[in-house]
Amino acid sequence: MRWIVSGTPIAIWGHGNEDEQRILADTQAIVQEQRDLFGGLPYEHYTFILHLATGYGGLEHRNSVTNLIDRWSFQPRKSYERFLELQSHEFFHVWNVKRIRPAPLGPFHYRSETYTRLLWAMEGVTSYYDRLLLVRAGLMSDQRYLETLADDIVTMQSTPGRALHSLEESSFDAWIKLYKADENTHNTSISYYLKGALAMLLLDLEIRQQTSGAYSFDDVLRYLCAHYPIDGPGIPEEGGYLAAIEAVAGEANGTFRRFFARSIAGTDELDYARGLGYVGLRLEWGYNQSGTEEQPPAWLGLQAREEHGKLKVSRVRSDGPAYIAGIYTNDELVALNGYRINEDRLNARLSEQRPGDTILLTLFRRDELLHVPVVLAAAPPDVLRLIPLDEPTTTQQRMYREWLGL
Ligand SMILES: [Zn+2]
Known part of the structure; x- marks a missing residue:
């Protein structure tokens, strides 16, 4: 066990191709970016515990995190980015899950299953921000971010279960679906991590558009932090999240209400073109194998x-x-x-x-x-590129920069 001590200590168990100074500097950047987003750190001590072994995953605690990462995953860069995403993801839980949470998620009943329809808001929001904040912290280029976003959209659109299982249902059914995946899961269910993150992307862009850039999802998070303190009852399951968004961004003629009905309680397709269009991007679908729109494989x-x-x-x-x-x-x-x-x-x-x-x-x-x-x-298209419009408006350019913190 080695300790890399700075403002936020990191304890590392195991060896591989890690670069301790790099890990320290980049984790510091993640901590600072998230501190700035929430306006301060809500703890006295916090420790990152890294296990370099075989596997990938993390478990958040209120004042620490345990992350497991493959010991050889620190190179090349794309692989290292997954490590940074994990650090960012679990640290984001300091606020989202450990403090901002629906009532059933704390205090926990450790001896029985816990049911909530809001896991998409816990893991989806966190999954949206874990990578976005790497861009804002200068640890990932915007080009690279758009590539990963496009890959996520391809994965989502290759999941037939999206027509059957909503984000709310997927949250509620976690105990019998996501935690117990089988060979048919992709046909009957969706991941509230993946779809949750994509839905939050679109919701963030919608808030920015509807409020002409005055507000974003960042403000919703700060609102939730302020209104649902750690020792309070948590976010109400029924309508609590939508109410927070409307309190921040207004009702926008029912725009957010419709989004919730269709994309969170319902199974309508996510309208990527609409949201990404606000920031001057368009979608270009293609095929891995040789094929064209006229002659798909x-x-x-x-x-x-x-x-x-x-x-x-x-x-x-x-x-x-x-x-x-x-x-x-x-x-x-x-x-x-x-x-x-x-x-x-x-x-x-x-x-x-x-x-x-x-x-x-x-x-x-x-x-x-x-x-x-x-x-x-x-074949359905299976490759996606997110491409800047040839002539984006100044508003679209400004929204793009604000969104990614460029
Ligand atoms: Zn998580």
Whole structure:
């Protein structure tokens, strides 16, 4: 165990390719950025405890955090950024979760499951800010931030469960869904971390737009801090969060109320183009494989990986052709159109097909050999770039700079 002592001590257990001085300086920058956002540090002592081992995750406490990180994850830069995100995420919980919280989240009942419809506000808001504050602290470029944001949007839009499971339901069902994920979770559920962060992005941009830049989500956080003290009852489950936003930003002709009904209680698609348009960005979708808008690649809608020489289906998307044809997770794929396949051959043969073509998949389901015709579909776009408008207005440029603290 080594201690890197500064204003906020960091204790490190284990060794890898870490650079202690870098970790210290960057963590200091994170602490200062968040202190400035909330207008002070609400504790007397706080300690970062880092375990360099194998894995990734953190657990927040009121006056400390325990973070587990792979010992070799401090290089290259993209990998190091994930470490910084973890530091930022767990430290943000000093306020959001450990102080700003719905009533069921403290004092905890450690002996029973805790139910709340507001986990999206705890983990989604924190996930939105963990990376955004790295940009504001100068630890991540805005270009890199937009790349990661685009990747998150792709992941979200590749999750069929988004049409079935709202942020509120996903929060409430955490005990039976997110904590107990299975091969069908992506078809029936969403992550309140991922969708929560994207919804908060859009909500932040909406507040900025509706108030002509006078207010942002930062103000909502400060409002929540001031109105729901640590020894108080917490944010009311019913309408408490919306009320805080409207208290800060006004009702805006029901804009926020509608957003909550559609995107937090409901399962409407998130309108990324609207929110990102406010800051002068547009979305450009494309394909990983060669394909164009007129001629998208053929798509099977499943993932398969080789296990001990067998090509096993690991995931089937409920909005794809394999699902419609009745292919299951754990099916062992043997041949395509009568010829043996492995992972590479499956992808190579598929790339020669066109949407609308029928292929014959031969597979083992347990011991039974099956021949399954599948009509291939047009692949949904799976690559996204967030691109500045050619001629953004001065308002859009100003909003972009204010949003990212540039
Ligand atoms: Zn968290």
